[in-house]
Amino acid sequence: TYLEGMEIFAMLVAAMVHDMGHDGCNNAYHKNAVTPRALQFNDQSIQENYHLSMLFSAMKDESKAINILKSFTTEEYVEIRRMMISMVLATDMSRHFVLTKEFKELAENFGANVELWNESHDQLMCTVLHACDISNPAKPLALARTWAGRCMNEFFRQGDMELERGLNVSPQCNRDTTFVPTSQVAFIKFVVFPTMEAMGDFLPEVATTCMPIIQSNLEYWTDQEAKELQQHKERMASLGFSQHSPRAAGTPRGALFAHPPFRSRTSSSHEGSPDGNDHLGEQTNHSEMNQSDCDRVGSTAPLIAVPSPAVRTKRPSGST
Numbered sequence: 001t002y003l004e005g006m007e008i009f010a011m012l013v014a015a016m017v018h019d020m021g022h023d024g025c026n027n028a029y030h031k032n033a034v035t036p037r038a039l040q041f042n043d044q045s046i047q048e049n050y051h052l053s054m055l056f057s058a059m060k061d062e063s064k065a066i067n068i069l070k071s072f073t074t075e076e077y078v079e080i081r082r083m084m085i086s087m088v089l090a091t092d093m094s095r096h097f098v099l100t101k102e103f104k105e106l107a108e109n110f111g112a113n114v115e116l117w118n119e120s121h122d123q124l125m126c127t128v129l130h131a132c133d134i135s136n137p138a139k140p141l142a143l144a145r146t147w148a149g150r151c152m153n154e155f156f157r158q159g160d161m162e163l164e165r166g167l168n169v170s171p172q173c174n175r176d177t178t179f180v181p182t183s184q185v186a187f188i189k190f191v192v193f194p195t196m197e198a199m200g201d202f203l204p205e206v207a208t209t210c211m212p213i214i215q216s217n218l219e220y221w222t223d224q225e226a227k228e229l230q231q232h233k234e235r236m237a238s239l240g241f242s243q244h245s246p247r248a249a250g251t252p253r254g255a256l257f258a259h260p261p262f263r264s265r266t267s268s269s270h271e272g273s274p275d276g277n278d279h280l281g282e283q284t285n286h287s288e289m290n291q292s293d294c295d296r297v298g299s300t301a302p303l304i305a306v307p308s309p310a311v312r313t314k315r316p317s318g319s320t
Helices: 005-017 026-031 036-040 047-060 073-091 093-111 115-119 119-133 141-165 180-200 206-237 289-295
Strands: none
Touching: 005 073, 005 119, 026 036, 026 047, 026 141, 036 047, 036 119, 073 119, 093 115, 093 119, 115 119, 119 141, 119 180, 141 180, 141 206, 180 206
């Protein structure tokens, strides 16, 4: 096997707790809103550091009796803690491209040779946990759509909060302008697919089990994207817009959900995760997908376009 028993244990525990205490907002939101978490962790992997701090602080509290590491020796405890910190910090999406690039280079050099990986166990564990963290598109479509819908609802709550605070609404977080099939296609093509493809080079189960599902889900969202764009053009045409006009040629406006809990709404209970840029209504440009886009796109993916009554724009803080 590639890993020792203690390493496997550390990875399983890290997987269970890697989002402990998550509040539904991303690091960019905490940074731009200057939240207590951002201040505590100096804008560095804010959420990931918080998850780890919350876990190990709780384990130190004897009254909670949750210290599953208390039977290990001091040396073992320190090593398990070190590995867990490394792995959970690696789930910060801002590290995605560097992490994936380094792993691909190792995979190309080492292949499936267990001995060659002996000096790179940390890199292997970090990448495996990160791959699991972004693996929603590797689930069967029914599950992937359900969890994508929940994720989108979280994104939209974050965008609502940004409006309330007078912050720029983060891409993918504006419930009135986000075109989800496009963001999902980009997320799969430029984040999930390359990561899982590299993983499959030395873990055959990933190639034979996960990749076909990812490909199928990508085809589904590509088809949804084309259908929604066509429906948008037809709606614009029915309203008298020329097919060559910017409005008709653009992307549909409106949240993309079939289920009531995720419908677009116009109330002011808002949330968000700013990156300092205002891309209201812009669809993700696949060819320009970059590191900051990863954190914003996430594993998004709702169902059917529902035109919203109006497109909200940024409001000054404190406005009604």
